[in-house]
Amino acid sequence: MPVAPRHDEAATQVAELEKRHAALRQAATLPGADVTSLLDAAFAELEAALGLLAEPLGAGDQSAGGRQADADATERMMLRAAFTDAPVPLFLLARDGTVLRVNKAGADLLGSKPGYATGRPFTSFVALSGRAAVQSQLNAVIRSGRIGRVSCGLLGAAGPAARDVAIGRVSVSGDNDRLIVAVADRAQDAGPAGAESASGSGGGKSSKARSGRRPASGTGSGAVQAITHRMDLVTAITRLLLENENFSESMTLQRCARLLADELASWVIVDIDRRGQLRRQFVIGPDDPGLAGIRDAAAALNPIPGSLPHTVQESGQAVLIAHADDAEVLGPGPDDVPLLMLLGSTSVLSVPIADRERRYGVLTLARQAGQRHFEIADLGMVEELGEQLALAIHVDHAVRRQTEIADALQASLLPRRLPEIAGVELSAVYIPATESAEIGADFYDAYRTPSGWGLSVGDVCGKGEEAASVTAAARHAIRVIAHDAADPVDVLSGANKILLAEELSGGFVTASIAHLEWQKGALRVALGSAGHPSAAVIRADGRVQLPGGGGLPLGLLDDFEPGTHEVSLNKGDILFLYTDGLTQARGRDRTYFQTRLSDELAGLAGSQPDQFEAGMRRALLQFTAGNLIDDITMMVLRVGDSPERPDKRHVRA
Numbered sequence: 001m002p003v004a005p006r007h008d009e010a011a012t013q014v015a016e017l018e019k020r021h022a023a024l025r026q027a028a029t030l031p032g033a034d035v036t037s038l039l040d041a042a043f044a045e046l047e048a049a050l051g052l053l054a055e056p057l058g059a060g061d062q063s064a065g066g067r068q069a070d071a072d073a074t075e076r077m078m079l080r081a082a083f084t085d086a087p088v089p090l091f092l093l094a095r096d097g098t099v100l101r102v103n104k105a106g107a108d109l110l111g112s113k114p115g116y117a118t119g120r121p122f123t124s125f126v127a128l129s130g131r132a133a134v135q136s137q138l139n140a141v142i143r144s145g146r147i148g149r150v151s152c153g154l155l156g157a158a159g160p161a162a163r164d165v166a167i168g169r170v171s172v173s174g175d176n177d178r179l180i181v182a183v184a185d186r187a188q189d190a191g192p193a194g195a196e197s198a199s200g201s202g203g204g205k206s207s208k209a210r211s212g213r214r215p216a217s218g219t220g221s222g223a224v225q226a227i228t229h230r231m232d233l234v235t236a237i238t239r240l241l242l243e244n245e246n247f248s249e250s251m252t253l254q255r256c257a258r259l260l261a262d263e264l265a266s267w268v269i270v271d272i273d274r275r276g277q278l279r280r281q282f283v284i285g286p287d288d289p290g291l292a293g294i295r296d297a298a299a300a301l302n303p304i305p306g307s308l309p310h311t312v313q314e315s316g317q318a319v320l321i322a323h324a325d326d327a328e329v330l331g332p333g334p335d336d337v338p339l340l341m342l343l344g345s346t347s348v349l350s351v352p353i354a355d356r357e358r359r360y361g362v363l364t365l366a367r368q369a370g371q372r373h374f375e376i377a378d379l380g381m382v383e384e385l386g387e388q389l390a391l392a393i394h395v396d397h398a399v400r401r402q403t404e405i406a407d408a409l410q411a412s413l414l415p416r417r418l419p420e421i422a423g424v425e426l427s428a429v430y431i432p433a434t435e436s437a438e439i440g441a442d443f444y445d446a447y448r449t450p451s452g453w454g455l456s457v458g459d460v461c462g463k464g465e466e467a468a469s470v471t472a473a474a475r476h477a478i479r480v481i482a483h484d485a486a487d488p489v490d491v492l493s494g495a496n497k498i499l500l501a502e503e504l505s506g507g508f509v510t511a512s513i514a515h516l517e518w519q520k521g522a523l524r525v526a527l528g529s530a531g532h533p534s535a536a537v538i539r540a541d542g543r544v545q546l547p548g549g550g551g552l553p554l555g556l557l558d559d560f561e562p563g564t565h566e567v568s569l570n571k572g573d574i575l576f577l578y579t580d581g582l583t584q585a586r587g588r589d590r591t592y593f594q595t596r597l598s599d600e601l602a603g604l605a606g607s608q609p610d611q612f613e614a615g616m617r618r619a620l621l622q623f624t625a626g627n628l629i630d631d632i633t634m635m636v637l638r639v640g641d642s643p644e645r646p647d648k649r650h651v652r653a
Contacts, residue, residue, distance in 0.1 A: 027132035041136035093179040124325030127153030265365035272361035307331035309362040318351040322373040347373035355390040427609035428635040441467040442633040449486040457577040458511035488528025499555035509554040529563035540572030542605040575637040581630035609636040
């Protein structure tokens with residue numbers, strides 16, 4: 001005689017009833033839900049509740065004794081063979097709905113081997129809108145022993161198909177009861193119990209053209225088509241990454257996600273690591289205006305601990321769930337509806353966006369019930385794409401870091417602003433080469449001296465970080481020495497000693513410096529050259545003078561001697577200092593800008609310094625067709641009214 005169930009067992013049954021009740025309510029809100037099946041399931045749950053209330057507390061099932069051996073082994077073998085070879089799809093389930101055995105017809109229905117379904121909940125092979133109803137019928141059959149029937153969509157290799165499912169209880173002496181599920185085709189293979197509706201499951205009209213609708217990759221020409229499609233997709237994304245000259249991480253990820261959504265899955269979710277926290281970047285789905293709200297809602301949800309993307313990010317291991325039986329696998333959605341159900345998906349895979357050094361985020365793909373489930377081949381391909389994306393992001397980050405370092409180093413070669421010098425107007429410009437992404441090695445500066453002001457313009461033979469370090473050393477050496485010495489000879493000689501003592505390997509330095517001092521209403525300019533092109537003097541009347549350069553470059557020999565010249569400038573005269581990138585610029589006819597320098601300078605006589613620079617830049621770019629092979633630095637000084645008291649230093653910072 002059975003005894004009354006214990007109080008804790010009754011409480012467990014009530015909790016399970018509440019869970020199934022909530023699942024039915026959620027299923028009823030999904031578009032495409034089979035209202036009739038849900039109603040039948042609700043009545044079945046009501047009967048279960050009434051039965052539970054009718055049972056007195058304190059009663060329980062009699063514990064079964066040891067399992068009795070079947071004396072007739074031949075009969076057992078015959079029954080097993082009948083189950084295996086039955087022409088109707090059959091599933092043997094445990095009391096909790098877990099699949100224990102599938103016959104050949106059932107495996108063919110699922111598009112897998114017979115052992116694939118073993119150990120999985122039977123409901124994981126049911127379309128989302130029918131899962132709650134099927135679960136309720138399974139529970140009702142266990143409790144009542146009566147045959148249960150439900151119409152639902154079963155997920156096969158080619159997507160869901162509408163089926164009629166009959167559920168019965170099998171009692172075996174001395175053992176727990178089992179459930180037997182028989183599946184039959186419906187009279188009409190359409191309707192709400194079949195494939196998920198386009199609007200409800202994220203399919204859209206365009207989903208028919210997606211790869212999920214392609215022939216299954218397991219047989220004949222379908223396998224060839226699937227392999228070819230995967231190769232084409234990998235090639236397309238590789239080309240996208242290679243052709244993206246101005247790499248933008250966000251834009252590249254979106255383009256790749258759109259390509260994957262169009263060709264491989266209904267939904268693509270991209271989550272990126274931001275300072276140790278996984279943050280959702282965007283969600284790409286079907287091009288259906290009716291799904292915009294779902295996309296926005298999904299994009300607003302960051303992955304929570306325990307969700308599939310979060311788990312993949314933490315472990316660094318890809319995960320494939322061909323048939324998702326846990327609706328919470330992607331985490332909760334709005335209004336307590338699981339995100340997986342909101343997307344109408346039944347098959348998901350998630351891969352890390354990672355290289356050997358760092359994990360940058362997670363790429364998650366979800367297929368709706370109207371598509372075939374993901375396979376191992378899909379997982380391998382998406383893993384490869386995740387590695388390619390990680391490599392592209394890694395390269396971009398490295399380039400950005402190098403660019404930031406280069407910008408900082410380049411900035412150290414140039415003053416933040418030029419000082420104001422009494423009686424003159426001053427401007428300078430640095431123009432980087434168009435054919436090189438390396439750090440330039442030009443510099444310019446303006447600084448105080450004991451009796452006036454000094455100007456310097458220079459260049460290093462070479463490019464890159466080592467050349468820039470030499471440039472920085474030369475610029476600061478000139479500035480420091482000029483603080484106590486006004487004579488260009490002393491300044492350049494001292495800078496040469498410093499560079500030789502430092503034994504820098506970045507190359508030698510050419511420089512042109514000028515010391516400015518007012519004397520009797522005129523600006524006296526003492527020029528010093530260390531292997532640099534001659535400074536230019538453009539008189540107010542248009543005459544151009546090139547006093548000469550000369551001297552040895554800095555950092556080569558102990559026996560150093562600069563070239564020196566002296567000029568006197570009056571109001572309207574211009575002093576022009578520049579680097580050899582200007583004179584060595586080549587035109588389309590392979591001639592050098594040096595040949596037309598004097599003419600261009602004469603045409604700009606009397607101009608304001610900024611106008612002078614702009615005119616030289618225009619002439620230069622027109623001559624070279626915008627192709628500059630070297631960096632160019634220009635410094636322009638135009639003489640104005642002399643200070644009121646020329647016998648004193650009249651300067652202001």
